[in-house]
Amino acid sequence: MHQMQSLQHPAELIAFLDEHKYVADDEMVTALFLLLKLNKPLLLEGPPGVGKTEIALVLAQWLDAPLIRLQCYEGLDVNAAVYEWNYQKQLLGIRLQEGSGLSVEEKEHHIFSDEYLLKRPLLQAISQTNQSPVLLIDELDRSDEEFEAFLLELLSAFQISIPEIGTIKATHKPYVILTSNRTRELSDALKRRCLYHWVDYPDLQKEMTIVQKRLPGIEQGLLEQVVTAVQNFRKRKLVKTPGISETIDWAQALMTLGYRALDQEALERTLGSILKSVEDIRMVKEEGVAALV
Amino acid sequence: MPTKEASRLRIRDSSFVGVTDIKRTIMKQQAFATQSITESIVAFAQFVRSHGLNAGIQETQDALLAAESGLMAQRDSMKNAFKAIFCHSPEERLVFEKLFVLFWDTNPIDMEEDRKNKTKIQGKVEKKANPSLVMMGFGETKATEEEAKSVSGANATERLKRTDLSKLGEMEAEWLEVIAAKLFREMALRMRRRMKQSPNRGTISLRNTIRRNLNKGGEPIELMRRAQKPSKQRLIVLLDISGSMDKYSFLLLRFICTLRDYFRQLEAFVFSTHLVRVSKALKLTRIDNALALISEHAEHWSSGTKIGECLEQFTGKYGKQLLNGSPTIIILSDGLDTGAPGQVQEQLMRMRQRCKRIIWLNPLKGMTGYAPEARGMKEALPHLDTFSSAHCLQSLLELENILANA
Numbered sequence: 001m002h003q004m005q006s007l008q009h010p011a012e013l014i015a016f017l018d019e020h021k022y023v024a025d026d027e028m029v030t031a032l033f034l035l036l037k038l039n040k041p042l043l044l045e046g047p048p049g050v051g052k053t054e055i056a057l058v059l060a061q062w063l064d065a066p067l068i069r070l071q072c073y074e075g076l077d078v079n080a081a082v083y084e085w086n087y088q089k090q091l092l093g094i095r096l097q098e099g100s101g102l103s104v105e106e107k108e109h110h111i112f113s114d115e116y117l118l119k120r121p122l123l124q125a126i127s128q129t130n131q132s133p134v135l136l137i138d139e140l141d142r143s144d145e146e147f148e149a150f151l152l153e154l155l156s157a158f159q160i161s162i163p164e165i166g167t168i169k170a171t172h173k174p175y176v177i178l179t180s181n182r183t184r185e186l187s188d189a190l191k192r193r194c195l196y197h198w199v200d201y202p203d204l205q206k207e208m209t210i211v212q213k214r215l216p217g218i219e220q221g222l223l224e225q226v227v228t229a230v231q232n233f234r235k236r237k238l239v240k241t242p243g244i245s246e247t248i249d250w251a252q253a254l255m256t257l258g259y260r261a262l263d264q265e266a267l268e269r270t271l272g273s274i275l276k277s278v279e280d281i282r283m284v285k286e287e288g289v290a291a292l293v
Numbered sequence: 294m295p296t297k298e299a300s301r302l303r304i305r306d307s308s309f310v311g312v313t314d315i316k317r318t319i320m321k322q323q324a325f326a327t328q329s330i331t332e333s334i335v336a337f338a339q340f341v342r343s344h345g346l347n348a349g350i351q352e353t354q355d356a357l358l359a360a361e362s363g364l365m366a367q368r369d370s371m372k373n374a375f376k377a378i379f380c381h382s383p384e385e386r387l388v389f390e391k392l393f394v395l396f397w398d399t400n401p402i403d404m405e406e407d408r409k410n411k412t413k414i415q416g417k418v419e420k421k422a423n424p425s426l427v428m429m430g431f432g433e434t435k436a437t438e439e440e441a442k443s444v445s446g447a448n449a450t451e452r453l454k455r456t457d458l459s460k461l462g463e464m465e466a467e468w469l470e471v472i473a474a475k476l477f478r479e480m481a482l483r484m485r486r487r488m489k490q491s492p493n494r495g496t497i498s499l500r501n502t503i504r505r506n507l508n509k510g511g512e513p514i515e516l517m518r519r520a521q522k523p524s525k526q527r528l529i530v531l532l533d534i535s536g537s538m539d540k541y542s543f544l545l546l547r548f549i550c551t552l553r554d555y556f557r558q559l560e561a562f563v564f565s566t567h568l569v570r571v572s573k574a575l576k577l578t579r580i581d582n583a584l585a586l587i588s589e590h591a592e593h594w595s596s597g598t599k600i601g602e603c604l605e606q607f608t609g610k611y612g613k614q615l616l617n618g619s620p621t622i623i624i625l626s627d628g629l630d631t632g633a634p635g636q637v638q639e640q641l642m643r644m645r646q647r648c649k650r651i652i653w654l655n656p657l658k659g660m661t662g663y664a665p666e667a668r669g670m671k672e673a674l675p676h677l678d679t680f681s682s683a684h685c686l687q688s689l690l691e692l693e694n695i696l697a698n699a
Contacts (some may be wrong), residue, residue, distance in 0.1 A: 009364075009370070018504040026369060026373055027377075030373035033374075037358070045383070085500055087500070094507070108504075108508060182614055183617065184340075188381070191381040191383075192351070194381075195378060196377060196381045237609055
């Protein structure tokens with residue numbers, strides 16, 4: 001909490017993110033700064049594997065706040081995202097009340113109380129009593145448009161209506177980070193309520209810094225070869241373009257197997273950790289290591 | 294000089310923002326023209342709005358708050374902050390870069406020279422000839438008397454439904470458009486209805502069951518059910534707008550607009566020698582606006598066809614995002630390919646692995662004696678789930694059954 005209040009300038013965030021092995025540029029940090037200062041949700045878009053989700057984890061660490069995560073998928077509905085009644089418990093509750101002489105209204109009031117409510121991520125996020133949590137709504141583009149529309153109330157007013165109980169308003173507004181891979185365009189209404197940042201693949205220098213941060217033991221020669229090769233992969237037409245996480249996996253695989261430089265044998269044995277499609281692997285193997293570094 | 298109308302609009306606009314110290318009739322185009330920081334930022338918001346960015350009052354307010362929180366001190370952090378607030382897509386971010394420089398970095402001295410060739414504000418839709426007519430191949434209105442007489446009565450409606458689109462006169466074309474709009478609307482409605490299930494089926498809704506049976510001591514006597522949600526599909530449409538498809542492309546485009554009401558997600562592309570994504574334009578409510586926007590984007594309207602190349606552009610650029618196994622793909626094309634052989638086949642194979650099914654609608658198929666002899670079409674055939682005609686209204690309406698039984 002105290003970090004939040006003493007924060008004066010985006011640059012202060014960079015240092016911290018750096019400590020937590022997250023390399024961010026000025027634009028990204030400014031967007032995060034505004035997320036904290038204006039308390040508006042931040043929408044991050046970009047290709048898979050560039051660290052969109054990771055930033056939420058690091059932010060939660062920095063704020064020392066709980067991270068609440070909601071993974072979106074096709075068909076995600078309010079029951080899975082917001083709340084559900086504990087039906088089994090309700091049925092038991094009704095049984096136990098038999099012969100207690102309570103009126104129907106009283107019974108109803110009882111079994112639709114907090115005790116029988118199952119809180120799903122979104123409700124959890126706005127019912128925190130101690131401090132503002134970080135709410136990560138991951139891969140929002142996978143959900144239905146209906147769900148996106150539902151989010152509008154939550155993102156602007158930070159409140160949720162439950163018919164049996166009433167409206168629950170957040171005492172501590174969560175810091176919301178939404179991510180999207182752009183498989184579909186999100187609605188303008190939703191975008192209007194958010195800050196926006198586009199996260200792209202890093203350039204050679206930045207990616208080397210990132211891998212170095214994550215794998216401090218890596219040798220400079222190998223690091224350079226690996227990252228150059230990955231940068232090359234991204235320029236080509238591959239079935240699946242590798243992200244940063246795959247670069248790190250690959251470098252780690254090479255280190256674990258004890259390779260100190262990228263040669264043909266090393267390439268063939270570890271290619272599965274960077275390329276995830278038969279066609280890609282076959283093509284790169286045929287061209288050989290010389291074409292890469 | 295701004296017209297009276299325009300200046301009135303602007304006045305309303307600036308008072309709408311609620312900042313009292315700017316009550317000017319002309320929008321400030323550059324930072325140096327303003328008196329205070331607050332005014333500059335508000336003017337900047339108006340400036341980017343006039344260039345198509347979605348900057349409303351909320352965004353302006355956020356920008357002011359951001360400036361207040363100490364970001365003004367550095368040029369870069371201010372720029373990044375405004376970027377996060379005003380932009381909502383990678384494309385907008387590119388435009389923003391230019392606008393930012395234009396607004397904040399223009400020197401009054403440079404302006405003097407620039408005044409002669411004044412910059413035009415984008416975003417105005419110019420009045421053009423009726424886009425639908427242009428697309429159908431009739432540039433200007435020259436309807437003859439005879440044509441007007443030749444179409445009338447209920448029988449004509451039935452006849453028009455079966456007439457090959459390429460053989461329509463201009464009068465008929467206009468009328469057909471009216472019929473098509475009506476029929477397509479009905480079709481979308483029918484398809485929606487069909488997916489709704491009766492309340493007697495579907496899974497049991499425990500929530501409603503418990504609630505309803507409380508007065509029976511909580512015993513679940515009366516079962517309440519949850520109606521099955523209509524399972525909407527995702528649809529990707531690729532429309533050929535090359536010269537050979539001229540007579541058909543407009544009506545087909547209108548057809549695509551109808552489909553948008555029914556499908557959960559509709560992605561539309563037009564192609565001839567290049568592929569252009571038009572999904573966003575289709576979201577406009579008025580179809581004429583949508584068509585005008587699309588024809589603006591599609592530079593290669595009515596040129597040659599490179600189907601294979603365009604399909605490759607599709608799988609390469611959008612395939613990873615859009616093809617995740619569930620969508621249905623509709624290709625509307627006559628299959629007259631002038632690209633490299635084998636390409637159509639290869640791309641369709643790749644698409645097929647990652648979608649639910651591929652439907653190819655070919656206007657030529659409706660012609661008597663047509664056989665898929667064109668190389669592009671021949672290559673495609675083995676990889677299609679449905680190959681059907683699309684030469685008249687009736688054949689398009691039949692697609693309803695194909696789609697509904699998915």
